[in-house]
Amino acid sequence: MSIPIAYLAVILIWSTTPLAIKWSAMGSGFAFAVMARMAIGALLGALLVAWLHGGLPVHRRARASYLAGGLGMFGAMLCTYWGAQYINSGLVSVLFGLSPLVTSLLAVLWLGEQALRSSKLLGMVLGLAGLSVIFAGGAELGSAHATAGVTALLLAVVIYSASLVWVKRIGDDSPALATTTGSLLVALPLFVAAWWLTDGHLPHGVPPRASAAIVYLGVFGSVLGFALYYHIVRHVQAGSVALITLVTPVLALLLGNAANGEPITARVVLGAACITAGLAMHQWPAVAATWRAPRG
Secondary structure (H helix, E strand, O other): OOHHHHHHHHHHHHHHHHHHHHHHOOOOOHHHHHHHHHHHHHHHHHHHHHHHHOOOOOOHHHHHHHHHHHHHHHHHHHHHHHHHOOOOHHHHHHHHOOHHHHHHHHHHHHHOOOOOOHHHHHHHHHHHHHHHHHHHOHHHHOOOOHHHHHHHHHHHHHHHHHHHHHHHHHOOOOOHHHHHHHHHHHHHHHHHHHHHHHOOOOOOOOOHHHHHHHHHHHHHHHHHHHHHHHHHHHHOOHHHHHHHHHHHHHHHHHHHHHHHOOOOOHHHHHHHHHHHHHHHHHHHHHHHHHHHOOOO
């Protein structure tokens, strides 16, 4: 696949994922929705890995990477699906925009990476400022339980970021699709257990929109989106990849407003602007290096 097409596809998938998460749980329940998504993703991933790579690597580092990724996937996605019930879909994307900031901080603490530059520290301050503005919005964010929803999404961001740093610390060099599939296979039994404990009943008459959203997330959100993203990472400069995280929250907010009637209040705009500005400052060294690179 050409790089421009893959790049646009990742932006489209990441921008539509929050709305699809919200739709998938309507009429089916959040626990069933995330379990069904992961089952589809695990099946598709296993088929692709068998076809492209002859099966999953099973050496020690690969197994450790699957465990780290699977536990992180379970914790982050369960919190995301639960929290998405109570906040607007666009805000889910905005809050996940904080993940690069959290990941870099954890990398300093856990991996011993060099101290954060001033631009990254300023980015974190702006991100926290935006988060404070959003928290102050209360019921403006989508429901009376919005604060609980935002808290769950922040926990999801921390778990997701910690999982990324854990996988990086392991240092497995298996193909990205194999790591994704192995993580899905580790996480799937946990999602089944979570569904069984919270509900345990198969939903009757799942609305077509919810069914379509579950399939979409299982195919694109869980497998193909990650495969395309890693394809981009291998072929373009870091600054260009960083721009994806700046564009998707804005598109997700607009999509939630247009397709789901989610209001975009002045407080949400201000909070999202602060978080996006903080993310831009955090990613600035990579973006600037891309612009300075020789052309042609």
